Amino acid sequence: MQKVAIFVDVQNIYYTTKQCYQRHFNYRAFWAEATTDRQVLVAFAYAIDKGDPKQQAFQQILRQLGFTVKLKPYIQRCDGSAKGDWDVGITLDVLDYAAQADVVVLVSGDGDFDLLLDKTQQHYHTQTEVYGVTSLTAPSLITAATRFIAVDDRLLL
DSSP states (O other): OEEEEEEEEHHHHHHHHHHHHSSOBOHHHHHHHHHTTEEEEEEEEEEEEOOOHHHHHHHHHHHHHTOEEEEEEOEEOTTSOEEOOOHHHHHHHHHHHTTTOSEEEEEOOOGGGHHHHHHHHHHHOOEEEEEEOGGGSOHHHHHHSSEEEEOOGGGBO
16 A cells, blocks of 8 residues: 655645636545545645635634644734745645655645655655646646646536
């Protein structure tokens, strides 16, 4: 049985599915697909904490599915822009677990992760799967993945 390590960029998948489909990502369907006939080594969902009760309820659902939810505070800058990405945290966790996993699953369309996937495959000989909205996933990330899985109706609410 393959050992799988799952890393979900919650903000990225939320905004890309909303922008492209005006729908939400179906975490339950994703979990079923990504973990079937696999042993889950770790499953992290990286999110931003605004202290919103609706978000907290959503985070609890993720925990019930099997995810460890990692939170960063939402930072509103003086100029009105916001900060809250998890790129470095995701990268560190992937590097921590890639040697133990047969497959690393990344849910994100962020092209910044292409080098991470290359390193994971070359250094650890680990397969990489990327789930993303095709039109909003960086071509370099699609190319870097061992396998790209398009988010479509089967993975949407």
